[in-house]
Amino acid sequence: MSSDLEQRIVDRGKMFFEAIGGETPSVFNRSWWTGKVLDWSMKDEDFKVQLFRFVDVLPCLYTPESLSEHMADYFQSSSGDVPAVMKFGLKSAGVVGKLSNGLVAKGISKNIERMGRQFIIGQNAKEALKNLIKLRKEGFAFVINILGEATVSESEAEWQLREHMQLLDDLNEMQKKFSPLGKSSNGLDWGTEPMVSIAVKPTAFFSQARARDPEGAVEGMFQRLAPIYRKVIEIGGSMCIDMEALDHKEMTIELFKRLRSYEEFRDYKHLSLVFQCYLRETLDDIKDMVSWARKSELPIELRLVKGAYWDQETVQARQQGWDIPTYTIKADTDAAYERNARYVLENHDIVRLSCASHNIRTISAIMETAHQLNVPEERYEFQVLYGMGEPVRRGLKAVAGRVRLYCPYGDLIPGMAYLVRRLLENTSNDSFLRQGFVDGEAVEELLRSPIKKADEEREAKPAEKPVPLGELGPFRNEPMIDFAKPEGRKEFPEAIARIRKDLGKTYPLFINGKDVSTSEMLDSYNPSNDKEVIGKICQAGKEEVDQAVQAARKAFKVWGRTPYEERVGYLQKAAAKMRERIFDLASLQVLEIGKQWDQAYADVTEAIDFLEYYSREMLRLGKPRRMGRAPGEMNCATYRPKGVAAVIAPWNFPLAISTGMVSASLVTGNCVVYKPSRLSSVVGHGLVDIFREVGLPEGVFNYVPGPSSVMGDHLVGHPDVNLIAFTGSMGVGQRIIEVASKPRPDQHFCKKVVAEMGGKNACIVDDDAELDEALHHVIYSAFAFQGQKCSACSRVIVLDSVYDKFVERLVEAARSMPLGPSEKPEFSMGPVIDREAQKKVQHWAEVAEKEGNVLVNRLPESKDADLEAGCYAPLVVVDGITPDKSIAQEEIFGPVLSVMRAKDFDQAIEWLNSTRFALTAGVFSRSPRHLERVNTDIEAGNIYVNRNCTGALVERQPFGGFKMSGIGAKAGGPDYLIQFMDPQIVTENTVRRGFTPIEADDDWI
């Protein structure tokens, strides 16, 4: 940017500020409640958190009791009252006293509602009309956006369609009362822009828009947006497609293109798209879009925003292990905005620009750039948000003329969510409005080049510490696949095709470093198509088990004494191998056990996580620890391996859980006899390949699939097996515990059993739950991978007051799930693992009929699903269930969800705890007092608050339950490896002839 332009921008900005003349945006006005409270929240971060959370939950507090309770929970200090600032103005309104009398609570809640309304153009057409007329009189154009809950079902998407059609009809009526703004002879504002404009969020129109299937998503959204756009054209309006979170970006761009270039619509140009300048890749996206427009010869309009999902994008990226897609320095975003806008302005012949910003520096830069580039006035406009930054909008109006207000419209409940976003924006440290109008930052600083600001901030950041050579860095979960990027979507079908070529091979046992074939064999088949044989697996009998145990025992002599750092080295190499072939390993699971892409991929990342985490854990635990600090003695605590570990693994997380149990055994110095599930023995054989490749010494790892009825007890009870690591059903687990408890006469140790068993997990939906969130997570927890997870949600306990609303939406959501073969990304649920499981689920579907009221019972409707050859079982939702019913007690391990109506939170917890299991649980609630009870009152190893109850991650959510759900420490947690070792203390008397070497950590004199 030329320094000449830079100077003009600054000058322009100064003029802008002068024109405003010290006016303050209304939200910051401290004469009013909102200003006071925001001011307080900017000073006290804890108060801010509580305030925003309370604002969020407020619309769900229907009774005075609930309101008072929540307010007390969120705000009450030790003095027993809410902060004085919250009660500002109530006294003059005649409301005094403590929270307990209810009036104060009511008063505060009214103030918050009022605060919310400030940002909303109207809750209904009448209200909106009044405000719109007023706005237009002041000379502002508008774009209207319907506030909405998340769309979790197709019936909700239909409702959205109807709402938007209605709004357009209403607007059409209204516009008869409007006169065009500016100089206009054609009924258009400023002579070029339709008077009616709406903004739409595309995911509102299709409930199944998933990143892994963008084509399906675009098609789904198009089907409902086309009629809307048709009506927009009919009434001579304009439509803007809002950009949402990053995982919908690609499909939104595609949707825009499809609508814009659709034969019927291509001659109508008033369709715009939003780009978010906080995304690093946005300039590329804009360039692609401009080049598409030129190629298609279709003029377009782009609205540039900074972006409203910064927290969400960065949190998600951190949680998933992805590169942060946004700029992390605010000034970088500001700089990108100027850069992107300049590019658009340079292409003003084909792209019209909407500049949406409250930042006076940004606005000045756009203005001056446009002047510099001689962009005609009608080729750009400015936008600000309704209810925010009034001085800016007035200043803009004066200078630029063409100002549009973005006006949310609709109910208070989604309105409150919108309010939180706005409050957040206003109170953020980086907020221009805050800096400019509250913090009183100098005008020069506010107007300074963002490029320079960003550079300075970058330099001020401390450099990251490099990991010392030869050490492992801190543990990080292996990144989850990002289907918003096209690579993953491309890799999967290719890998599946590759794997498919290789199917049907014979898999021998692996004992003492050698392949061992048996005459007994078992086929493993694809659950989506039982004619497709994945592999033929040799089956071990007692004799082979004996050989494997003997090999392991022999290998233990050396392996048990191998330095733990060396053993860690093998795990590290295995992790690298898995990373290399992650798509192949995942694709094999898609075929052998019918996992959806994301589910299969997550299984492999979890396997890698176990290798990486247990590596680090062993480095931690392997180091001898001094106990006590008495001088003259050295007490060294270490752990030693137990000997031979039998690892008996399940099929549902066939690589992850196997790898977890095997790697924990190996890294601690035990040798392993590994028995995979018969249903996933080909996946299990992957471990043979990997451990062979990394050069594990012979006998250290042995692979012996085989029929449990023949060799199960024999393996568990073998007098040379020290340790059994098992994950599977409660019945088998109990059997193992019992067999292991009886020492054989020639057995010289007590066996250790580490057993993860079943669950009958419930989620509670509290009466103040955020239902959008609850619905999304309950559906996922119950039906992802067909509910075949020990952590899956099998019961949802809904509080009476939200029951009807929740269940209605739940049923529709369950009806909307696309069912079909797992290898196709458009389906969210596929077949169960085998014929036996299919029969079992069918049986429970029948029980559901008897014990409750079946609300959903679905099989795949798609032609892609071969109902004969695939092991499809019905997706069932049944309500009217109480704890006495068998369906509320027994583990089903399939897509059957029982819905229970609880009269209150106490009963919900009682019911949640009413089974023999204690594995996972979910609670959706925004009541602090209820959430406080979660930890003490709920019986479950892993409890999830306001999220799904599956998908525990290594280290972050060490996994495992108690009661009949398991014995032992949590997998992927800090207590896990200890179970595979025996503790040992060596106490040395270090005094010799009175001579006592002094240690640095002696508790000496």
Added chain:
Amino acid sequence: MSSDLEQRIVDRGKMFFEAIGGETPSVFNRSWWTGKVLDWSMKDEDFKVQLFRFVDVLPCLYTPESLSEHMADYFQSSSGDVPAVMKFGLKSAGVVGKLSNGLVAKGISKNIERMGRQFIIGQNAKEALKNLIKLRKEGFAFVINILGEATVSESEAEWQLREHMQLLDDLNEMQKKFSPLGKSSNGLDWGTEPMVSIAVKPTAFFSQARARDPEGAVEGMFQRLAPIYRKVIEIGGSMCIDMEALDHKEMTIELFKRLRSYEEFRDYKHLSLVFQCYLRETLDDIKDMVSWARKSELPIELRLVKGAYWDQETVQARQQGWDIPTYTIKADTDAAYERNARYVLENHDIVRLSCASHNIRTISAIMETAHQLNVPEERYEFQVLYGMGEPVRRGLKAVAGRVRLYCPYGDLIPGMAYLVRRLLENTSNDSFLRQGFVDGEAVEELLRSPIKKADEEREAKPAEKPVPLGELGPFRNEPMIDFAKPEGRKEFPEAIARIRKDLGKTYPLFINGKDVSTSEMLDSYNPSNDKEVIGKICQAGKEEVDQAVQAARKAFKVWGRTPYEERVGYLQKAAAKMRERIFDLASLQVLEIGKQWDQAYADVTEAIDFLEYYSREMLRLGKPRRMGRAPGEMNCATYRPKGVAAVIAPWNFPLAISTGMVSASLVTGNCVVYKPSRLSSVVGHGLVDIFREVGLPEGVFNYVPGPSSVMGDHLVGHPDVNLIAFTGSMGVGQRIIEVASKPRPDQHFCKKVVAEMGGKNACIVDDDAELDEALHHVIYSAFAFQGQKCSACSRVIVLDSVYDKFVERLVEAARSMPLGPSEKPEFSMGPVIDREAQKKVQHWAEVAEKEGNVLVNRLPESKDADLEAGCYAPLVVVDGITPDKSIAQEEIFGPVLSVMRAKDFDQAIEWLNSTRFALTAGVFSRSPRHLERVNTDIEAGNIYVNRNCTGALVERQPFGGFKMSGIGAKAGGPDYLIQFMDPQIVTENTVRRGFTPIEADDDWI
């Protein structure tokens, strides 16, 4: 001290230094090997440690291989060779090359021997005579001391007696060749002192000198020292009684008084006693002694030293939790020396002073003080050590005239031990010789007032951090009783008498906060006298068990949710109660289970330790821990109680182990049903009293003694018992594990069993072991509390080359142990717990006859032991045992020690590991390469190097074994409490409406 005197001291010191004229003591002479090596060791602390340790072991390296190996192990660097300094001079002696050729090792070992000889007057009479004549020619008197191994048996004490008599005969012969020193007309040196003088260490003359029985010790020592002193008198010599470690001080003073005032000897005045000025209480001791001398009208002689056991005293005090008895600032000792000497000089009419010091400041101070007080010259003399500080002795000779050299005499093996002490003294940072002659400290500083130096040093020390109010300080083991102080010796008989008055009461059950009587009763009796009934204990049946479990289950609802800090509060109060009545609690054990005083006391301190340690552990584990640091989620890991714990305790540590298991259960939030052993139910009832007094809510702790055959399985298998904490035999433990593994139909959880079971522990005595130490510890480990500890040493595996010597001494030591009733402190071993145990030991004594060669089979010989009424079982030592013998495999739980001859260290380890057990083990070795293998090769939970294999302390030696010795984590260690809880993770999605509160420990951007 007057400043005038102070000035004179400094002046005198300066003159002294000038007189010496820069001469260096021979040990520091860097032209010689010793000087070079000491110089190096003063610069390199690690080298010093290795050097001193090597010097210590050297005399035991009989073969060239052993010598080379040890030298390599101790000194070899990564370059594969010993440091060059060690080879100094070897080249000129024609020895070159690497260690491996053996010649270098031989050369170095010769140099070390030479270094040792420098401090010894002679290894035999002939050598000594030559050197003594030389010394006396130079004008020095001498006092001679026989270097000796520790006396571990009465036959060794007899040998010491004979050696000393022989020495006196030899000296008597020699003195015929001497002429008196100084002006003498009466054949006495300087006219007043006998020419022949010996110093004796009193513990050499009685193998059973124990602090808890000083009267017995004095009597034992007197019996052998009287004939020696008689002969001293006969030959007209003098005798000095050396002071050893603090725990023998009181008896040594008493011994001195008894000898001095003994009718036959009271007219002969040449008996002196040593006092150590580093002890804080020495001035009081001197005052007492002077006043005794005046009262008895017996002139005495005192030798003042600084003290040679500083490391040992301070290490012991720290390890036992006692106040440090010595000054911790060296200058304080110097100041005390001057103070003490002044007091003696003030009383020179009745006490003659020997001033033993190499410190020129000290010497100057004594001289000037004596002048100031006009002390006649013959009333004090100076002493220095032979072979050390030659310039000082020559300076002294010139100035003071009366200088005596302390001359060690005898074999090289004990000589090496002496050498280590001397090297330590010379190389210590605080050493005057080092400061004066090596570090070259300024004369002014060397001569400065020690009072000022000490004050300065005190001020420079950082103040100790106080424990924040309301927090517990760091864990410290409860101090062990110090029988060297008279209080404990007085308290015990009083407490026993008190307890005895109360015997024979009836003890009801304690269920749900109430006493519950039953018709079924059982007597508990004193093992030393089966006619003495300790108490009548009500016996629980199944019904009472059900009541107790029900009460516990009910109480759990509240107790399980009681904040852990509150639960810790109860434990803290219980610990305070136990501390208050520690002697009563210990004395009850003396009577109910026949523990010796120290053993009983240690049981109570361990109980207190468990309460204190688990309190702190719960404070550590109770705090929720965040897992991972991903933003937008909070993963909180906590532990929750399991429910009802059945605690099944043994009788041998009746309070400690019960308290450990009970307090671990309680503090983690479980309610307890406690079943003590039938043999220690009265001690067990002590917990009822204490928990009642501290106000534990009803039902939280229930006491149900009862017959295992009737109610054992019922309790363990009870469907409402979540957890069984057991300590006892392998058989019962296995039964419990098996019963607990089978869930009853109405049981909703898997039971957890924490089981400590038996041991068959062995100690290895390596061919380079320090045998004094090994003997002492093996005897203690095998026979203390009659071998009735699961940790007791039941086998001693001795390497062939030291076998004969070790076993001979072992047998004599075993024969010397005084056997008799436990309540009398003179006996080291008493009766076994009951008739059944008695029969069992008798049976094994018979087996010993068949399987091996019985070397010792003893019953009490004392009249105090009632062999009819007491459950006395024989103390047995049997050799010729190999691992195939039943006596080498089965747990005996009595005073039966099998001795096994192993051909080498490999075989010793193989034999050690040859049983089903893996509890404790001992290794006595000074071979670094052997000690390195201890951790990996020995199968035992607690391994002890160069000390006894019993007496594990909470925190410092967390206790427990593996194989068939137990399952679960170590008691008193950091993994223990986790077993009593279930882990739980609460994962909260903290993002609401995109708003993400940022936590301080977020892994944020």
